Amino acid sequence: MGDKFLDALRIKVVLSLAILIIGGLAVPFFISNVNASQPQAPGFLIDFGDWNVTFTTMDMQKNTDPYDALEVACTSNNFTSTLDGSGTVEEINGISADEAHTWDLWTISNNSITWVKQDDPHNTDLSGYTIAAWAYTGSGGTPTVAVDDTGRSIYGYQTAQRIITLSPALTEITGSLRAVTSLVGTDLYSNYPSTVVAGQNNGTIQIVGDYLNPSFEQIVARVPDMVLCDGSLYSHYAMCEKLRNTGVNSVLMYGGDSVQTIMDNIYIAGVVLGYGMRAGIVINSIETAEQEITSTIAADPQASHDGVMLALSPDKSPWVSGSDTYMADLTSAVGGNNVFSHQSGWVQINSEQIMSANPSVIILYSTEYSATQDDYNSMINSLPAEWKATSAYKSGNIYLVCGTAGEMSQIPGPRFIQLMELTARILHPDVFTDIQIPKYIGYNYEDFLTFTKDLDFNN
Numbered sequence: 001m002g003d004k005f006l007d008a009l010r011i012k013v014v015l016s017l018a019i020l021i022i023g024g025l026a027v028p029f030f031i032s033n034v035n036a037s038q039p040q041a042p043g044f045l046i047d048f049g050d051w052n053v054t055f056t057t058m059d060m061q062k063n064t065d066p067y068d069a070l071e072v073a074c075t076s077n078n079f080t081s082t083l084d085g086s087g088t089v090e091e092i093n094g095i096s097a098d099e100a101h102t103w104d105l106w107t108i109s110n111n112s113i114t115w116v117k118q119d120d121p122h123n124t125d126l127s128g129y130t131i132a133a134w135a136y137t138g139s140g141g142t143p144t145v146a147v148d149d150t151g152r153s154i155y156g157y158q159t160a161q162r163i164i165t166l167s168p169a170l171t172e173i174t175g176s177l178r179a180v181t182s183l184v185g186t187d188l189y190s191n192y193p194s195t196v197v198a199g200q201n202n203g204t205i206q207i208v209g210d211y212l213n214p215s216f217e218q219i220v221a222r223v224p225d226m227v228l229c230d231g232s233l234y235s236h237y238a239m240c241e242k243l244r245n246t247g248v249n250s251v252l253m254y255g256g257d258s259v260q261t262i263m264d265n266i267y268i269a270g271v272v273l274g275y276g277m278r279a280g281i282v283i284n285s286i287e288t289a290e291q292e293i294t295s296t297i298a299a300d301p302q303a304s305h306d307g308v309m310l311a312l313s314p315d316k317s318p319w320v321s322g323s324d325t326y327m328a329d330l331t332s333a334v335g336g337n338n339v340f341s342h343q344s345g346w347v348q349i350n351s352e353q354i355m356s357a358n359p360s361v362i363i364l365y366s367t368e369y370s371a372t373q374d375d376y377n378s379m380i381n382s383l384p385a386e387w388k389a390t391s392a393y394k395s396g397n398i399y400l401v402c403g404t405a406g407e408m409s410q411i412p413g414p415r416f417i418q419l420m421e422l423t424a425r426i427l428h429p430d431v432f433t434d435i436q437i438p439k440y441i442g443y444n445y446e447d448f449l450t451f452t453k454d455l456d457f458n459n
Helices: 002-022 066-077 168-176 194-202 216-221 234-245 259-273 276-297 326-333 351-357 373-381 403-408 416-427
Strands: 043-047 053-057 081-083 089-092 101-109 116-118 129-138 163-165 183-186 226-230 250-253 305-311 319-321 336-338 346-348 361-366 398-402
Touching: 043 066, 053 066, 066 081, 066 089, 066 129, 089 101, 089 129, 163 168, 168 183, 168 194, 168 226, 168 259, 183 194, 216 234, 226 234, 226 259, 234 250, 250 259, 259 276, 259 326, 276 416, 305 326, 305 351, 319 326, 326 336, 326 416, 361 403, 361 416, 373 398, 398 403, 403 416
Parallel strands: 043 129, 163 183, 163 226, 226 250, 305 336, 305 361, 361 398
Antiparallel strands: 043 053, 081 089, 101 116, 101 129, 305 319, 319 346
């Protein structure tokens, strides 16, 4: 994959914004008209929380009353339900409301991706919504993701037999679901898991364009029954709509700019591909590993580290992570305070900003170096003066994450949890004493993992 893919990722936001401006779009780009030919089933959800969701096929044009819908869903699934005299749902299938959680009615309006809690279920007409749910949520919580990035319901698809993925992250997610045997096409840069590379080499999986510019003709030629598109690119949104208009099932996944959207994408892929049970296993393994990592960090008297800079190159004007990237998100989760959190996305900064921010730790993600002492020394010696003026340089806290580990920093897939562990070990060496983290990490990154070493995503 290497430098070409990283270059493509650096320009994708700029390119997408340019297309939006040139095209004169003045509304959020997820808005679209639902194509009635798509083989989706209308229905209603009961969401027990923690990714445990039951979908019941239901015509909400007829079952317009939320309480009738609840009764139909419970009857269909042999669930119990209990309501008090005012219509408050007290219990569904043995899960009771308590001081921390309540059963509430939630809806998503047509052409929206946002859950809204209905404070007056008695006067709510379900026929006006894309999807609705009785959901068990806590304060500030929302139900499990239920629509893709175009606002289309993710439920009702048949199990996919011929899958195409248009980004490395979506290919990795498909691999983690153990669905590679159904893959018939990927983008040019997908090279993980290894079974995908094997399929590309033997011809069972074909390249259908590069990441920025997928080929409609090559996609259609593979006769897919599901195409997964990347919501961070306008070209993928346009492709998703074009495929739908020609009768090809396609889903626009979320852009992966946070840990939450990565987890949402794993869940969505599981639902639309017919691998929901496996998606639950993947999500649970990630959540368990994250809990182990953060619990270990809690033992560090210096649990929060000021002044972390995440950069893509050792230049005077490097690209760095602001907020709204999954790298910033996972770094924050392990106690790293991003010095450029006031910026949004991956941004190019100047040398004066580096000196002003004065990071105490710098993590450099690159494919231009090898994980060797010579390459690390060469990188350190060639750093611009502005980098050498930082506390990170003076204290020897500059880390090089290269090779496969460097590529992972730009691929918002399930292996983010492994980068989270590496980052935690970099920032908290005093509590992660089982393994000594070197100043450079490459293709051997798994040698420095324990909590996330054997998550079995390479299938």
